Amino acid sequence: MRLSVNLNGLKLKTPLMLASGTWGLGDNIDKFFTKEEVETYIGAFVTKGISVNPREGNPPPRLCETPCGLINSIGLENPGIKEFKAKYLPMLKIYNIPIVVNLHGEKIEEFLELVEALKEEEIEGIELNISCPNVKKGGISFSSDPKAVEDLVKEVRKSWDNFFAVKLSPVGAVFEIAEICQKQDVDAIVVANTYPALGVINLKPLKIIKGGLSGPAIKPLTLRLVYELSQRIDISIIGCGGIISGKDALEYLFCGARAFQIGTANLIDPRNVIKIIEELKTFEI
Ligand SMILES: Cc1cc2nc3c(=O)[nH]c(=O)nc-3n(C[C@H](O)[C@H](O)[C@H](O)COP(=O)(O)O)c2cc1C
Structure with missing residues (x-):
């Protein structure tokens, strides 16, 4: 299968992107890959949220x-x-692959400040994490408030000409927000971030962790979102959720994604991305 993809101007050698937060800021990438491997297998590096x-x-x-x-x-x-x-x-610029910087802020002005700070840098794109709290709206996340997302995306689009992706939360007004992104000329949506979850660390005394669930457990949920979004709107979709094999990646591509991101699989084995692309190449389609 042909691996290269052009996502509204973002040229990827392979459809595989490293998902935000699972490779840090790239300072340890050389411990696991040669430069040639990075440039052969990794379509783009998405940074941890900044x-x-x-x-x-x-x-x-x-x-x-x-x-x-x-x-x-x-x-x-x-x-x-x-x-x-x-x-x-x-350190990231050593590699000849696109760099996409994942951004988060607590108000629109912070996102705009980040965009401004990146304008003079040679980076290929930005990805907005809208799952963070909006302090001007009492701390509810941007993604629970389509109007706040619209205001944010409109302002960012005005000041950023290069590749611009919005990373959706899988919960809340997902379809409405995807439509807003399309209307505001966002280049791609990443579907999706983690799912709100709770884990019990200890029963007595009760100790819990509240956070975001990722990994194979979420794949069928996110895959459904990707499929349904792709049926309803016309914007490039980057699938992200539970991919650990070439077959998983292929399912996302067949269900409407144009590229995909690998997150938790990197924590299981940092070289999984090579296996995923090698497996993807074996499918005759
Ligand atoms: C340890 C960890 C840190 C993450 N940090 C971020 C982050 O900083 N910004 C962000 O948008 N997503 C972050 N994510 C979410 C991932 O980028 C990805 O959307 C999610 O894990 C689902 O993909 P997966 O099932 O392949 O891991 C993080 C995920 C994990 C597991």
Whole structure:
């Protein structure tokens, strides 16, 4: 099968993108891959979410394994845009693959500040994480408020000409938000982020973790969203949820995705992406 994809100007050698937060900021990529492997197998690198100021993230426990899944509550830990540009971006630029920076903010102005800070950088695209709280609307997430998403996306589109993706939450007004993205000329939607979940760490005394569920457990849920969205709207879809094999990836492509992202599978085996692409190549379609 032909692997290269052009997502509204974002040229990918393979449809495989590394999902945000599961490869950090790329500073350890050389421990697992040669430069040639990166450039052969990885269509694009999506960074961990970056905010205006550094964030420490949540206290432990941050991870909890569940049957076929993983609950994470990292709390968007990151060094902030200034350090990202000075320290991490140069390490990523060694590789000749597109860099997509995942952004999160607590108000529209923060997203715009991030976009402004990235304008002079040679990066190929941005991906907005809209699952974060909007402080101007009492802390409910952008994704639970289609009007807030519309205002955000409209402003970002005005100030960013290159590839622009919005990463949807799988819960809430998913279809309405996807339609807003299409109307506002967003280049692609990533379907989707993790599902709100709770894991029990200890029964007595009760210790829980509230976070986002990812991994194979969510694949049928996200696959359905991808399929139904692709039937209803005409915007490029990047599928993301539970892919651990070439066959999983193929299912997403057949159900309407034009590219896909690999998240939890990287934590199981950082070299899984190579196996996924090699397996995908064996399908005669
Ligand atoms: C440890 C961890 C950290 C993550 N951090 C981010 C993040 O910073 N920003 C974001 O948009 N998504 C983040 N995600 C969500 C993933 O990018 C992906 O959307 C989700 O895990 C579903 O894909 P998967 O089932 O292949 O893991 C994170 C996921 C995990 C497991």
